[in-house]
């Protein structure tokens with residue numbers, strides 16, 4: 001794939017508006033905010049499309065178009081302002097990306113985002129990638145999806161094989177952070193859960209005995225060049241990412257190698273442009289290292305890659321900017337071991353449920369603690385309010401500092417490291 005027309009678009013190049021080149025993002029959440037920061041550091045102007053006047057990215061962007069994601073006037077304004085557009089959440093309407101792509105380069109493209117939006121399509125894509133990679137030794141070797149069944153009709157519900165239970169019923173679309181998921185132990189619970197979910201299209205996945213979870217982030221350019229970060233080891237609590245550990249030895253090297261190869265194959269197969277994250281489960285299959293199961297992909301930078309801002313010479317957001325704008329994609333180098341602790345709204349409440357301000361004084365006094373808050377005014381339980389990156393010269397120190405920070409803030413998840 002060659003550079004689309006209009007690229008390369010270096011900062012300072014006059015755009016249609018007469019100002020420096022502008023990069024746009026669909027969605028104004030924290031991922032958009034960190035994208036805006038990275039783009040602005042390179043001298044780009046930025047435009048965010050998000051209906052929320054208080055959105056984290058809208059607050060810090062040069063332009064904030066406050067319309068719905070399918071609003072024709074809003075999309076036209078974004079296309080006029082920008083030299084290229086990216087997205088920061090997977091539920092942006094694929095049709096909106098198509099409309100933009102008719103006018104300007106959009107990365108990732110609508111087709112890749114559409115796959116990631118729908119668990120049924122996503123699983124077919126993984127399976128198709130595995131089939132294609134079959135001829136390339138090692139490409140997706142040993143990496144499969146969790147056993148699953150599609151449930152769109154009552155007949156499909158009734159035909160669910162018993163070996164998929166206990167399982168997790170997941171809505172095919174619009175799920176995130178464990179939302180739209182119900183754990184079901186038997187057929188009766190499954191039927192009740194599907195009714196509760198208003199019988200929208202779903203996927204039932206077998207509940208797997210997870211040993212651990214990990215993810216891989218790659219960036220692929222318009223020319224097909226790809227770079228990647230080393231796999232991250234992730235700890236989830238209540239279906240939400242709590243901790244990411246990124247350092248040598250965070251997982252068995254053979255598994256890390258397989259997860260990386262599978263992620264590259266998945267990106268390659270869809271002709272992906274931009275930053276892509278693929279999530280994996282590590283399960284116990286009786287072998288020494290365990291086996292890898294591919295869970296889902298995110299067509300954007302990912303929560304498990306936030307450590308790259310402080311621990312790598314090039315962050316996942318830098319690579320997002322580079323990829324969409326047709327700039328070179330340097331292989332990132334991690335210079336410090338790192339642990340990321342997610343800061344959910346829960347931290348803003350004490351054990352009795354009373355509102356409190358977390359003890360930032362104590363946290364910021366820790367050497368190697370990098371606090372990132374997203375500018376969200378209202379703390380709610382389970383809401384991602386910020387994250388804390390811990391870096392240090394060695395793994396023992398990074399773990400000790402992370403434990404201290406977790407103790408100060410009352411954060412869960414570090415026991416798993």
Ligand code: ATP
Pocket residue numbers: 146168170175176177178179181205206207208209210213236239240241279295296
């Ligand atoms: P996000 O978008 O935040 O990653 P999500 O809502 O899309 O989350 P999943 O990634 O599918 O949801 O699942 C969330 C978590 O639930 C997983 O990280 C894992 O801890 C657990 N989980 C999901 N599927 C299974 C499974 N089949 N077996 C065991 N645990 C699972």
Ligand code: MG
Pocket residue numbers: 279295296
């Ligand atoms: Mg997930």
